[in-house]
Amino acid sequence: MEAVISTSTSPATATDNAVELEGITKRFPGVVANRDIRLSVRPGHVHAIVGENGAGKSTLMKILYGMQRPDEGVIRVNGSPIAFRSPADAIAAGIGMVHQHFMLADNLTVLENIILGSEPRRRGVGIDFALARAKIAEISAAYGLGVGPDVLVEDLGVGARQRVEILKVLYRGARILILDEPTAVLVPQEVEELFGNLRRLVDQGLTIIFISHKLDEVLSVADAITVIRRGTTVASVDPKDVTARQLAELMVGSELPSPETRESTVTDQVALAVRNLTVRDADGRAVVEDVSFDIHKGEVLGIAGVEGNGQAELVEAVMGMRPAQGVIKLGDADVSAWPTLRRREGGIGYIPEDRQRHGLLLESPLWENRILGHQTRKPNVKGPWIDRAGARADTQRIVTEYDVRTPGIDVDAAALSGGNQQKLIVGREMSGDPVVLIASHPTRGVDVGAQAAIWDHLRAARAAGLAVLLISADLDELIGLSDSLKVILRGRVVADVDPGHVTPERLGSAMTGAKDEITPAPPPATGVVPEPPGPATTGIKGGAVPEQPGPPTGGSPDQLGSAKADAGEEA
Amino acid sequence: MSSFSDRLLGRVRLGGLLAVAAPLLAIVFAGLVTSLILALTGNPPLETMKLLADYGAQSRTIVMIINLATTYYISALAVAIGFRMNLFNIGVDGQYRLAALIAAAVGGALVLPAPLHVGVTILVAVAVGGIWASIAGLLKVTRGVSEVISTIMLNAIATGVGAWLLTTDRLAVAVSGSNNIGTKPIPPSGQFPGFSLIPGTQAQVFGFVVIAALLGIGYHVLFNRTRFGFDLRATGKSESAAIASGVNVKKMVLLTMIISGAVAGLVGMPQLLGASYSYSLDFPPGLGFTGIAIALLGRNNPVGIAIGALLWSFLDNSSDILDLEGIPKEIVIIMQGTIVLSVIVAYELVHRYRLAAEQRRVSRELSTNAPAPLEGAAA
């Protein structure tokens, strides 16, 4: 499917580019971070870098901003090779970073925030506020940022705070700005304003590197787009030549071995039933809203959605790690009020999304990691005592059966590669004789061999009657493994999809909200294949679809839902 | 990856020889710094060290070192229990003072046969320490109050409560003819007998040294052999992973705080039941803070803490001999500080070295032992 798009990095002459990365590779113990990254950013461009979460965008940005040093490769800024030892070096080279999470002191004024750390000195001691104020006013006017220097930051809205961040970076003399997911915190109007500001900036000759996974936004603002997948740059494209669908394909990729599982093993026994599940965040906003589904024994239910649409919260609610309203039934038992441990004991296995944070004790040996999450069950414990021999023997078994490549079970989990860590987790979660497995991005950041092995294990378990809730950003994986699919958007299930009749392109479009490009024909507009009657599908679709506002042009319709809440927060 | 504080608090293990390398490195370094300071202040370093060594080798000094180390050891264990799961129990100080005061009052008032009398007194101390610490635990669990803040506050409150209780109107009796006041002395049936361990002196080693050793063993067993200990360590190493594995973190916080406080309650017991038999105005304060330093020094390891406690006690006990010889006794404090700092730095260095070495080893062993095609890149 890459045929559509030229995947070659444009070999523009290095001297012309504001930023030029060549063969950047960064290794971390256990994970692929960046491999052979190539990137050419022309001056005066808004250059977007898109990729899934975990594709390596943030590492790349840290390298560019001097927070991490690449193991290999060359960075050129304005044509000359440069080695950053710290962000201070990057700032000196004219590179500034606007972080996703603002780094402002609420109780200081805009002026104070901006000069904090680079105060203009008067005779070496006093702070020259007048000079700073003049300079800020000048920059603010030049780029149309419109921020008053003497307002307290706590009185500012989110959009204005972001402009302060930009101002801060400009004040330090940056000519190249890195914006990390700048729209994540903004409501649509603010996004429009931001894009207006960005245009002003590039018109004045500045260069902007814009990181996002919101394809519509990227297409509307970028002059050039580079796609990152699995730690490497896979394509550089011109937004004029590409559709959201094609970008989605590039982001997700399809060169992987097929995870196909065709002959159905679905039974009619419901293993996990979820009814009207609603999860609220700290501000009371529903991040998962009224979600219902059944998973039968031998069934894999896939949840498709752009990240950040409630999947993580849904999983945590099912695991009992996050308070939720609604009913969760495991077999016949209502487990809604059970704590996590009891749910696990009841037969829910869990492959967490972030294995390093939720799945492993990195600084503990493998055999102790075997116990994690199973610390009440054989063969790990005898009464209140840890059964070291039992746990160790069983760890050895997992290592053998799941082909975990390790010199021994006394090695710390941190020393293993990501793929082997994941195989250990899969092996562990399968060992508890689970009835239900919650698999969140089971093959993310895992190399190809391990991925195939994990798929095999999932298929085998499914055939043996396991019910699986599969969350993945890898559409091929979702379509290939799932017996049924649901699309989640803004915390609601908006569509049911038959994995047998959907292509990654269509699914991806439904997820990214770029539905108009998929099937321009029928008004229902989700572009998703009509769902053959399946378990627990009725009602959901009907309720959700009409809510989708008809998007005029550009913008990002999938933001509207949150717009209200955001505005509320701001007030 | 482990954070610096994980390594600082010894939640990250170092294996084999490296575990020994770090403290050795640190002590050698501390020795060098101290020598330098001695030389700069015009005192001969070698002779000073010899003086310390000779003094430390005397029978009576050894008894004193062991006795003081017993107290330090229990204090450091109490701190270490919290450290193992990221709880900074700064309140050991207040916990043991209050526990010792109330236990002393109860012990002084009771008339019971010997073993029972001692047992009840100790139980009271354990209970008071645990209850006092549970306040900080409850505040953290229910209101999210940092235990650092609350235990510091509780120390101040314990001082106030202690001062209020330790008056002749309440728990104290005047020591005849003295400006001191203290609780009623505990009768012989409530005293914990010492024994002669070191030949060549009549000074007796606290019987409590046995209890301290048992506590150390219990600590090891609790953390390494029980489910509870596993949950506790898991929470300390990665709270997020512990939650995902089903650990009830709030319950663990509360329990850990109570256990830490209960052990803290014992800190004053060697002194109370083995030497002073009364809690008076000059009951040693500040032991809880010494415990923090020693827990850091011993990397929360029961054997490491024992060595740290002995070293600390040795240095504390040597200050007088230095003073007597005209060498500034403050040198001891400098040594203690330098040792703690160097241990932290040395462990950090060794940890980094070990992490890199283990990763190299894993990839090397995999490439030699498993000629089968390796997966992926050198992820």
Add this chain to the structure above:
Amino acid sequence: MLRTHAGKLAATTAVGAMLMAAAACGGSSDTGTATSAPAASSASSAAPTGPKVGLAYDIGGRGDQSFNDAAAAGLEKAKSELSLADTKELEAGSGETGAQKEQRLRLLAQGGYNPVIAVGFAYSEAIKKVAKEFPDTKFAIIDDAAEGPNISNLVFAENEGSFLVGAVAALKTKKDHIGFVGGVQVPLIKKFEVGFTRGAQAVKPDIKIDVKYLTQPPDFGGFNDPAKGKTAAEGMYDAGADIVYQAAGGSGGGVFEAAKAAKGFAIGVDSDQALTADEGVRSVILTSMLKKVDVAVFDFLKSYTDGTVQAGVKVYDLKAGGVDFSTTGGQVDDVKNKVDEYKQKIIDGTIKVPAE
């Protein structure tokens, strides 16, 4: 909090709680052997042939502006007036146990130091044990009545001295409102408070007296925290007091500063602070309650060299001249006669000053 200043305890001045306990003295004092002891212990061939004196301070040691300093002053005087072979001063550390205090005294005794003086009641238990181990060494302890055949107890009637300055305060106040700032709330300092209160009430039964202690044990920081002293005194002056008596060791400086700022007056303690305090604040010091630790230390050493050491309690009260009030600066000249009357009544027993 990391370092509570544990030992400044015995701090400022001590009232003769055990005035009558003096009866306990005499017990088994064997002056005969005592005199022979120094010869044995100072067998060294050093030039001066006098005794080697060991002094063990409580926490703070020299420089605490309190009784450690007073003891040091006594030692200094002895050095210049008596022929001492050697002196050795050791100092307590914070948070130490009784065993460490014992060891300190033991090291001194072992090192041939005789006599050995322990400063502060914290050495009470320690000195009893060590004195038993070294029957040929003479020990002295300040502010404590620990018994032993070779222990001399140097105790003070702080309540009597405080009675006199209380009377001064009551006679000089224009607002019938005075204050007392104690360093740490321990029985020793309580004696100052009681004496002061009684003295003031003897003059004006309805006088208003504010009382404030800076810290509570085991936090002995109240003896060394001028800022706390200042705050406490400021509160009293603001509330209408015009004279404040401080028994707070090193914190007293803060009380004087507050007095100066409030244009009020203060009363010093231990030494004649109109001579020893910072020059800027001397003018506010009406008088000082003198607790002559230096005299006691010197007397003890003198008796040792004379071979007349007596074990048991020696009470430094008004009668013995161990406590008194100062008249430096002449600010109390107008009431001196009146106060001297009280002094005489206490000496002849017509007035009994309670200690608690």
